[in-house]
Amino acid sequence: MAKEQVAKLFRDAKANPALREELSAAPNVDAFIEMAKERGYDFTVEEWQEMTGFSVEEVEGKLSEIPGL
Template sequence: MTQQNATRLFEAVKKDQALQQRLKATANPEAFVKIAQERGYDFSVEELESEISKLSEEDLAAIVNPGWGNRRHINPR
């Protein structure tokens, strides 16, 4: 069930610009999960990682701060 919450959050983010900007401004996955939990989406960092791996580069760039880690840099250094 919690994995589905991550999927549902990503769908909601596509429609909610304010949420999208708030999540993109997060400094790390833990902060991202905390914001999601405040909105009623309960999932772990591991489940977030799993869902992120399924996103296209465009969707990833729209939702996740690219500074989280090397694997997520849209434009590698």
């Protein structure tokens, strides 16, 4: 299930600083989702937003500023 994938990504990013750094380098939400998929996490922007509570406008800044990443 996609929600489990989002939760797994957050846990993994918290435990793995290198993963967190890589994903934080994403220039936008779509790139972030694509980078996550390349690393085996399968979810959509909508599913990610639902799990994290962030709107697209809120994540237009640096992804590294998002709590948990």
